[in-house]
Amino acid sequence: MTKPLRVGVAGLGTVGAALIAQVAAQRAQLTARCGRGIDIVAVCARSKAKNRGVDLKKMKWFSDPVELAGDPGIDVFVELMGGSGDPAKTAVEFALASGKSAVTANKALLAKHGVKLAQLAEKSGVALNYEAAVGAAIPIVKTLREGLTGNSIDRIYGILNGTCNYILTRMEQEKLSFAECLKQAQQLGYAEANPAFDIEGHDTAQKLSLLASLAFGTKVDQSAIYVEGISSIAAADLAAADELGYRVKLLGVAVKTPQGIEQRVHPTMVRKESSIAQVMGVTNAVTIDAKGINPITLIGPGAGGAATASAVLSDIADVARGQKTSPFGRPTASLTSVRKAPMQRHEGGYYIRLMARDKPGTAASIATRLAEQEISLESIVQRHPKDGPSADTAKGSVPVILITYATSEDGVRKALAAVGRDKVISGRPQVIRIEKN
Amino acid sequence: MTKPLRVGVAGLGTVGAALIAQVAAQRAQLTARCGRGIDIVAVCARSKAKNRGVDLKKMKWFSDPVELAGDPGIDVFVELMGGSGDPAKTAVEFALASGKSAVTANKALLAKHGVKLAQLAEKSGVALNYEAAVGAAIPIVKTLREGLTGNSIDRIYGILNGTCNYILTRMEQEKLSFAECLKQAQQLGYAEANPAFDIEGHDTAQKLSLLASLAFGTKVDQSAIYVEGISSIAAADLAAADELGYRVKLLGVAVKTPQGIEQRVHPTMVRKESSIAQVMGVTNAVTIDAKGINPITLIGPGAGGAATASAVLSDIADVARGQKTSPFGRPTASLTSVRKAPMQRHEGGYYIRLMARDKPGTAASIATRLAEQEISLESIVQRHPKDGPSADTAKGSVPVILITYATSEDGVRKALAAVGRDKVISGRPQVIRIEKN
Numbered sequence: 051m052t053k054p055l056r057v058g059v060a061g062l063g064t065v066g067a068a069l070i071a072q073v074a075a076q077r078a079q080l081t082a083r084c085g086r087g088i089d090i091v092a093v094c095a096r097s098k099a100k101n102r103g104v105d106l107k108k109m110k111w112f113s114d115p116v117e118l119a120g121d122p123g124i125d126v127f128v129e130l131m132g133g134s135g136d137p138a139k140t141a142v143e144f145a146l147a148s149g150k151s152a153v154t155a156n157k158a159l160l161a162k163h164g165v166k167l168a169q170l171a172e173k174s175g176v177a178l179n180y181e182a183a184v185g186a187a188i189p190i191v192k193t194l195r196e197g198l199t200g201n202s203i204d205r206i207y208g209i210l211n212g213t214c215n216y217i218l219t220r221m222e223q224e225k226l227s228f229a230e231c232l233k234q235a236q237q238l239g240y241a242e243a244n245p246a247f248d249i250e251g252h253d254t255a256q257k258l259s260l261l262a263s264l265a266f267g268t269k270v271d272q273s274a275i276y277v278e279g280i281s282s283i284a285a286a287d288l289a290a291a292d293e294l295g296y297r298v299k300l301l302g303v304a305v306k307t308p309q310g311i312e313q314r315v316h317p318t319m320v321r322k323e324s325s326i327a328q329v330m331g332v333t334n335a336v337t338i339d340a341k342g343i344n345p346i347t348l349i350g351p352g353a354g355g356a357a358t359a360s361a362v363l364s365d366i367a368d369v370a371r372g373q374k375t376s377p378f379g380r381p382t383a384s385l386t387s388v389r390k391a392p393m394q395r396h397e398g399g400y401y402i403r404l405m406a407r408d409k410p411g412t413a414a415s416i417a418t419r420l421a422e423q424e425i426s427l428e429s430i431v432q433r434h435p436k437d438g439p440s441a442d443t444a445k446g447s448v449p450v451i452l453i454t455y456a457t458s459e460d461g462v463r464k465a466l467a468a469v470g471r472d473k474v475i476s477g478r479p480q481v482i483r484i485e486k487n
Numbered sequence: 488m489t490k491p492l493r494v495g496v497a498g499l500g501t502v503g504a505a506l507i508a509q510v511a512a513q514r515a516q517l518t519a520r521c522g523r524g525i526d527i528v529a530v531c532a533r534s535k536a537k538n539r540g541v542d543l544k545k546m547k548w549f550s551d552p553v554e555l556a557g558d559p560g561i562d563v564f565v566e567l568m569g570g571s572g573d574p575a576k577t578a579v580e581f582a583l584a585s586g587k588s589a590v591t592a593n594k595a596l597l598a599k600h601g602v603k604l605a606q607l608a609e610k611s612g613v614a615l616n617y618e619a620a621v622g623a624a625i626p627i628v629k630t631l632r633e634g635l636t637g638n639s640i641d642r643i644y645g646i647l648n649g650t651c652n653y654i655l656t657r658m659e660q661e662k663l664s665f666a667e668c669l670k671q672a673q674q675l676g677y678a679e680a681n682p683a684f685d686i687e688g689h690d691t692a693q694k695l696s697l698l699a700s701l702a703f704g705t706k707v708d709q710s711a712i713y714v715e716g717i718s719s720i721a722a723a724d725l726a727a728a729d730e731l732g733y734r735v736k737l738l739g740v741a742v743k744t745p746q747g748i749e750q751r752v753h754p755t756m757v758r759k760e761s762s763i764a765q766v767m768g769v770t771n772a773v774t775i776d777a778k779g780i781n782p783i784t785l786i787g788p789g790a791g792g793a794a795t796a797s798a799v800l801s802d803i804a805d806v807a808r809g810q811k812t813s814p815f816g817r818p819t820a821s822l823t824s825v826r827k828a829p830m831q832r833h834e835g836g837y838y839i840r841l842m843a844r845d846k847p848g849t850a851a852s853i854a855t856r857l858a859e860q861e862i863s864l865e866s867i868v869q870r871h872p873k874d875g876p877s878a879d880t881a882k883g884s885v886p887v888i889l890i891t892y893a894t895s896e897d898g899v900r901k902a903l904a905a906v907g908r909d910k911v912i913s914g915r916p917q918v919i920r921i922e923k924n
Contacts, residue, residue, distance in 0.1 A: 072637055072638075072779075073637070075639070076637045076638075076639065079637070079639070079704075080636065080637055082704075082817050082818065082821045083636050083813075083816055083817050084636065085818070088637075181634075187777075187780050187781075187783060188783060189626070189629075189630045189634035189635075189783075192626075192629065192630070192633065192634050193626045193629070193630075196629065196801065196804070196805065196808075196810070197618075197626035197629050197801050198626075198797070198801060199517065199520050199521065199800070199801050199804035199805075200509055200510070200513045200516070200517055200525075200797065200800035200801060200803075200804055201509075201513075201797055201800075202512070202513065202516070267516075267519075323765075323767070325762070325765060325766075325786050328760075328762060328765045329762075330760070333781065340624075340797065342509075342793040342797075343624050343787075343788050343791070343793050343794045343797055344624075344770065344787065344788040344794065345787065346624060346625060346626075346785070346786065346787035346788070347784075347785075347786040347787065348783070348784075348785050348786075349762050349783065349784040349785075349786070350780075350781065350782065350783035350784065351780050351781040351783070354780070354781075356779040356780050357780045357781065360635070360637065360638055360777065360779075360780055363636070363637035363638075364633065364634050364635060364636050364637060364638075366637075367633070367636035367637055368633065368636075371633075371812065373633070373810050373812075375808065375810075376520075379520055380519050380520050381519065381522070384519045
């Protein structure tokens with residue numbers, strides 16, 4: 051039998067501790083399944099004194115992750131520190147350059163430096179695995195990198211951020227406001243004290259950039275992504291969506307268009323019956339539309355120590371077995387630059403909620419502005435609240451909800467700008483894109 | 488660059504033809520992604536004259552699959568003929584024995600001879616890949632074999648037969664009888680002229696036997712599976728399930744119990760909110776419960792030419808890249824014999840629908856018999872049809888629906904036998920197991 055694989059782990063937060071516990075618990079099975087043992091022989095973290103609930107006694111301690119990455123006593127460097135900069139970046143680079151495979155859960159690092167790191171791995175003939183970086187325990191990276199090698203993918207989209215999905219789920223189910231749900235999510239530890247990175251869609255965008263590269267063979271390019279978060283979503287939108295047969299999810303979507311690859315993150319209306327609409331709470335999900343076959347959807351835990359460690363360990367096991375695929379599923383030299391499809395050219399259905407001034411001519415004015423942009427309406431609902439005037443109607447406005455047939459983003463923006471200039475609405479119109487699925 | 492991988496395909500039905508078309512369409516991408524070309528250089532089928540809509544001109548023609556399997560001009564033998572016996576069996580054996588990797592979509596062959604074939608592959612140091620044998624395009628084999636290498640799996644269950652799920656979906660949505668839906672499924676080509684293999688659960692059982700082996704490291708053993716089909720399911724059951732917050736699905740379930748591995752195929756009540764309950768029509772799905780993490784569910788097309796070919800091609804691509812895992816994820820020698828947990832020891836909730844004779848003492852009698860077996864009831868509903876007496880009530884019977892708390896199969900069977908002897912019900916009781924999820 052081959053010698054055990056010697057693993058060095060940098061970063062001993064919840065994921066690192068869970069990884070050490072899982073390797074210990076699964077020792078015999080891992081040896082049988084990989085044809086060799088997996089030994090965590092060295093670790094690195096800030097505080098040696100901290101009790102992490104796992105036994106580190108037999109492991110060599112490093113206080114500098116870059117030093118660990120270069121240590122000749124390890125075969126694989128596992129980076130669980132996070133962050134797109136140093137020390138993670140230099141440590142992973144150093145490991146790859148010195149002929150060690152690297153495993154990382156770090157989406158930020160890969161979204162920013164993925165191509166360069168992949169080139170380094172290729173040059174050294176080692177693996178760069180990152181199953182945990184998207185959807186944690188969901189085997190989406192392996193599925194795209196190896197499973198769908200012979201498929202032409204038209205579109206990939208997913209719920210990639212548990213915090214946002216948790217908030218939207220609570221808002222919908224309990225008819226609460228965004229602010230209330232965010233507060234509760236923070237109390238429960240599902241949202242950070244500074245939640246902007248999650249709720250403004252940036253976390254989703256980083257993950258989407260990796261999925262898009264794997265799906266379409268393009269160079270990771272986070273800057274090509276249009277990003278909109280969920281903080282503008284109101285309970286009224288979720289109620290309207292429900293009535294219309296939709297749910298609102300924060301999706302990351304990457305799709306082939308005649309203009310190039312359209313990559314976007316925004317609140318999205320999805321048909322209630324779709325697999326992705328059913329995904330509630332902190333759970334993540336990804337749907338792949340490959341040419342000629344019905345969609346494939348993968349659902350599972352997208353965060354948490356054990357779920358992330360599970361993916362990290364599967365990456366380590368691939369290294370132990372000697373399995374090695376190009377980090378983005380193709381030789382790095384064959385990755386193409388993203389031909390960015392501009393968001394103005396996006397085509398799709400739209401949900402538009404306006405507060406229309408309750409006076410003669412308003413409806414005609416709105417309808418005219420939409421018609422000028424050749425926007426056809428699938429439905430239009432104007433609602434006078436049953437329970438007497440609300441705060442809005444008190445101001446002499448009534449909510450109007452429009453659903454358009456497929457039209458262009460540009461047309462919608464122009465039409466709404468014109469409606470605004472006509473002074474027939476109060477406040478800003480709410481616009482949510484509808485994703486066909 | 489390495490020489491192209493030379494592939495021989497035996498069986499040119501819808502899957503074989505779709506595979507040839509997909510390899511042709513994806514030629515450049517496959518070469519880039521695998522680091523070498525994939526060439527289908529030889530084929531074998533019964534009729535050379537038949538028009539299959541694909542170009543076979545450059546391929547060597549064989550009329551004997553075993554001869555193709557032994558041909559030195561191929562590196563991989565792809566078996567798409569089906570059937571657990573010959574010629575598939577001998578051909579795959581011959582390919583493996585002569586040092587060629589084999590790819591097959593043949594669940595029947597693997598359910599019966601999987602261990603022996605895996606031993607052969609191991610001895611020759613070649614791959615035996617069968618992603619298409621379970622859930623077609625769903626990457627479930629790869630996920631279990633490679634993705635969850637370091638996880639301890641507690642339970643795996645799935646909708647593995649599209650015909651049954653199509654019938655149950657139509658019955659539920661359109662309140663039709665089983666017989667009507669089966670007929671329509673046959674007309675649409677979703678069910679065979681002789682549908683017994685599908686609707687009696689045997690197709691599901693063959694697939695489950697493979698999943699169980701992959702999940703638990705046991706030798707494939709179809710005979711260890713308890714099998715019950717869907718032909719007894721009535722529209723009344725689906726309506727009652729709906730009211731109680733459930734859907735009825737034909738599930739294959741394999742679960743670790745203190746008694747051993749319980750493997751069973753039967754109509755199952757699943758909570759409507761679960762991912763698996765949402766899977767409608769011919770779509771397949773598998774849920775994996777691994778220790779310490781929330782469930783992972785994979786959903787996708789479980790049949791059809793293109794979907795099956797997609798999985799076959801991903802298997803071929805793995806061979807082209809030189810990736811090779813043990814066929815069941817572990818060395819064959821380490822696969823354990825199934826310690827079969829007897830169905831009588833099954834513990835779970837039960838849905839029971841009885842036609843109770845409408846006379847004093849009936850309810851007391853039924854309740855007593857259940858109590859004797861220490862069965863606790865979560866709910867009991869006795870319904871006098873609103874629209875006047877039905878065919879049943881005309882006979883002086885009323886439907887009674889019982890939901891039990893977790894109890895043993897043995898207890899339920901004994902209690903119902905006693906109820907039968909008491910002559911307080913007419914007809915056979917309907918029993919559907921409830922799966923916690």
